[in-house]
Amino acid sequence: MAAGKLSPRQRMINMMYLVLTALLALNVSKEVLNSFFEVNRGIESSTDNFYYKNLKTYADFDRAVQNNPEKFTEVRNKAYSVKDNVDELFIYIQEMKYDLVSEVDKGVVYLGNTQEILDENGEPKEDLAIKNKKFSSLTTKQKQMPIAWLTRKDDRYGSSDLFMPKTIAKNKQRATILKNKIIEYRDFAISVAGDNQNLIDKINVIFDISDRGTGKNKQTWEIYNFYDMPSVGALTLLSKIQLDIRNVEADLIDYLKKNIDSKSLKFADAMGIQIPESNFILSGDMFKAEIFVTAFNKDRNPDVYVGEYDSLPDGTYKMRGKEGVDYQVVPVENGRGIYEVRTGPQGPKKWGGLISMKTETGTKFYPFMGEYLVASKQGVASPTNMNVLYMAVNNPIKVAVPGYPASKIVVSVIGGSSQGTINAVNKNEGKWIVKPTQSAKSSKNKPFIQISVRDGNTIKPIDKIAFKILDVPNPIPTARGISVNKEKVTRGELIDAQKLIAFMGDDFYFDSDEVKYTVREYTVNYSNRQGNFTDVIKGSRFNSVVENAIENTKIDGVITISNIKVNRPGVNALTTLRGALIYRIIGN
Incomplete structure (x- = not known):
């Protein structure tokens, strides 16, 4: 801080x-x-x-x-x-x-010892809750009590x-x-x-x-x-x-x-204290803590041991096992023990030991205990819209590394600009934009993003994140206002549609203007008393040719729209959609 x-x-x-x-x-x-x-x-x-x-x-x-x-x-x-x-x-x-x-927690507060307010299922007992009560109305004792529960x-x-x-x-x-x-x-x-x-x-x-x-x-x-x-x-x-x-x-x-005057004032019994640099350590990093006796004398160093110990009948203590194997002697500077240990597997770790202090009345022992949490050292990149990245569009992702601020995280595309680009949108919030190139295409997960952290003057690699890199799927065409699977329509319904549209399906969750397609050309096939006709229409709207075709197609006749060509913003090339729209006229 x-x-x-x-x-x-x-x-x-x-x-x-x-x-x-x-x-x-x-x-x-x-x-x-x-x-x-x-x-x-x-x-x-x-x-x-x-x-x-x-x-x-x-x-x-x-x-x-x-x-x-x-x-x-x-x-x-x-x-x-x-x-x-x-x-x-x-x-x-x-x-x-x-x-x-x-x-x-919506007006509900539990005070006191957490274990004492929980039921047999580990949930807080409702009758012990303080509900909708201001702090000023609490008793003096309640005002001093710790928070026993936090739901949200x-x-x-x-x-x-x-x-x-x-x-x-x-x-x-x-x-x-x-x-x-x-x-x-x-x-x-x-x-x-x-x-x-x-x-x-x-x-x-x-x-x-x-x-x-x-x-x-x-x-x-x-x-x-x-x-x-x-x-x-x-x-x-x-x-x-x-x-x-x-x-x-x-x-x-x-x-x-x-x-x-020290002869006039005799202080009560001291206690052993451990204060870690952090209670949250990444796996493989160093856990470090200071260990000392409250009101310690810097001129008289205690002996500090970390490990398990036994309490003896005479009120003294003894460390278990062999020094250097089962317990560790901690170096002491200015009255404080400096304990360091390399962390291993993930999860909460309990630790403790003894402080031995020589006094005028003999050796006194002060037990101490502590706990810290070891977390996995890995980076995480989570696509905010889907579980894949799409080529040639800006894919938003969030990136985080436990134990490091977002501003310290460095993100790059493996393989460089030939594979894609990545840019920060809001680095303090871990928000980035990734745009893979055509050469990065892969239907299987492959390492694509390198996550590192800036640690002082060095860049420390943390993890490589794999993604599937896919083409943006083709849109679904239809006449505006007419459902995709509807084939039987009236002349009025089809004329009222006025144009063709192309949209992404309900199972495509990428909400971006980059994937909003526009119909640029289509072919209409129809029959009437004069014969069979095929016309190529530029744009998406139903021009007079299409409207006349609709008006003159007999009942139970068919109008077919095919070779629908579309494109999306930033892409000049047209994509021809597979299949055709077949509309059977069933009335006026």
Whole structure:
């Protein structure tokens, strides 16, 4: 989301946004969207961990003031000013999340633990739903509870309609109000950080709300995060901001606590935390996460292990198996373990381990757990009108690669211009136009489009997509207003038709002016008392010759129209359609 150096948490939500956008084009399954809702639940769980850890720290500030009010009241008050600012912004985002779910799920909201609101079939219990109730009317406890269920996870209108409605001024839109509140919190946090430049730099990176992209691709922070964003993505983004403000809150009060005599203030038990760069990883790419103990001491590095472990009767822990085989020792820098692993098969992956910290009272262990999703590294090109490409016409397609923004995708025709051309219609939305040449014709699927992504200064091939390349089928001729299979007509019906038309059949779904044919010439055969006649007619209309033929053909006589020649826009050559139109006159 932000340019320059990004924190792992900020990169995570950045990747998540791009993935969700790509998934819209792929029409992904319900199971995949459910996985993203699980990511949101994981973020909310981490936020709760920070919340309760911070509460213990505030309690320690209170105890310090009780022991020595003259010495510690000022710093305690400053810490509580952090809490007040955080709680105000947090509850504002809670209301946005609640209103978003209420908007997309038609007034129905479930709060609390997801598992507790589901029935035996995995569906939410109707009697636990909050229906058509405003956030302001909720209890204080309900206002703090997480979202337990989201039905319309792929809804991409609710976010923009609710947070960026076109009917009100931009500065009154909730997305912009949120942006301004983040700016206010960021500036306040920087003022609290004092001369701690590392903390100030971190705050600036986490709360970077500048415009995204450059040139024609430049977008405001509001549009980038809330416009055309699937509801599960907007919900996760808001949860991510809540995690960030709780995380910065922890850093700020940890910084303030250094002003308190360590002998007077004893902090409560810490916990193990893992923060990945992203919870969505392409197969074969590297999963990376930071592992650390909250309120850690940079001068004292812990031991970090990733793998399965056992809890022993004496309250300690032990890793299972052999080091380097069954579990991994993670390198530690400045108090934080840096874990990297190459991903393999697709699907959700659970991981965890232990943090071992030596203290004055002995070695303490802090378990941690996490989960990430491994997705297939492949490109997708989906024709928007049909499952084939037609020669010599512009075929619209949508292209997406999971994990990459559409603007980073590079698409080309295999074999170059001799096989066809491809041009972007709206690259930010993954919309392209493909026009195969005659030499590309193939009735069988063959690799036709190369999909790559721009990764930094390099172009990385992703996949080759195969299509059938076919001629545009011939149209079906008929007299205007007369059904295709109708042979028995009255003179009046045939004269009223006035002209011949040629149209594509009902099983041809390509809706384009390029395939709208015009009749340029036809031959009419007819008989009357004077004999048998054949006339070649230029154009599509029934001229006086045709009208006289219709008028003078006896009842039960036949008029045959054949050698119908047509063409379509941009093609000068005429195509002669097979068969003929045979009309038997049955009356006036």
